[in-house]
Amino acid sequence: MKKLLILLAGAILLLPAFAFAGNPSPWPPIGTEVEVFQLEGDAWRSLGIGDPGAFARAFTSLPAVGDSNRQFWRIDFQNHASVAQWVRWSITGTRWDWFVRKPGCYAADCIGFTIASNYDVDILYAGFDDLLYQGTGGVTLTIPVWYATWNLGTPPPPASDEWIPAALMNGKDILIPDSEQLHQGLSAKLWNKICVQQSNSACEYEDDAVVVIELKRIKPWIDPETGYFRPLQ
Template sequence: MRKLLVLFAIMALLLVSTVAMAEKTYLPGEELPDGAVEVEHWELVDNEWVNHRAGDVTSLARCWRSGPASGNCNKENWVINFTHHASMAQWSEWSIGGTRWDWRILKPGTYAADCIEFTLKSNNDVLIDYDGFADLAYLGEGGVKTTIDTYYSFGEDIEGAVENGWVRADDLNDDDDMIYDSAALHAGMSTKLFNMIVVENCNSSCEYEDTGTITLTLQNVKVWVDGRAGTWRDPQILPPTQG
């Protein structure tokens, strides 16, 4: 998991604008009107309309109707107010080429590798928080120097990684980074992560390792979405509040 953390961190460094952005207000959605009744709907899949009954939690969308009205008199004109509302949830898709790196080292030296690619898609801002980044630590007893200096960068090749600059592992822990909503984020942003280790004569033979955690947080989770399960809240219509 150590490498997964770093990858997201470097994605943040790559994608977050350095220009200060005004604080954004997110609309959390609203509860359904009183008396709302769910109706069946259809979803177009491979040019075929697929029917979904009311209450089908496998649906990607659901629809309710409310506000029935009627009239009966001899007036000339009737004005019927109509509202068509849609609440779009925030979604995310991500993929990573690996969540672990393993070095095997014969002699001291400075070494770098990429081998991990990462892609992130979403339709609104995503906050990235990471914790536990550090130099690789000696797992045995004793030892002379008990850490291996560890750095990270990103780029399409080693020249790009060098140009973008190497970031010391523990320097990533103090930052929370936002990947802001954009057409590029909707389409999917990708990068390659590089790691660099500096192995010295004073590093005793042993196993060295670091682990950590990262949290991706969607910024516009709707009130009708179960934020833990990532699907429909149950129930969709809340019971009346007791007075």
């Protein structure tokens, strides 16, 4: 192990380089919690002690003492940081509203979304389907729907494989791997296409769906429900 020679009060301390072997920090942590300060602009702001919603917490442990006439003392130190996975995302809208005067096929760039994270992220889809007639009676009770992830300012070609029928979205598991681009943030547009037929009765049509973002590396000291620190006890 690489050693650093430091002159301290006329004695020589042999210090190993900080080791980062990848061993996880224990939780609950051993030792004593100490106050953490976060840099905001050019000033330090206290994060206090014991706050489960704090951005960072720190603990000190393994005290050591010495008392003898030895010439050299070797004191091993370790500095370890356990970094949680985070995600930051935004969606320009979670609802589409079509107002259709005449039958036909229509497409629109309905939403944009961005996502950033510091590790792999899964995107899961459920509940997608054609729009369902909301009244009683009616003739053709559904309006076919397709979706496409497409970053251009005009829709994909009508027959393009980019258009995915709504029901085929269900069960899709899109893994976004850890990368520099993901850390900085990825953006995309979700296009929506509907085909209103002459046989669709005048009424309201609707479908409700769910998109789930899953973080793939949750630390044992993070509460997966709240995203805050787990209790110390």
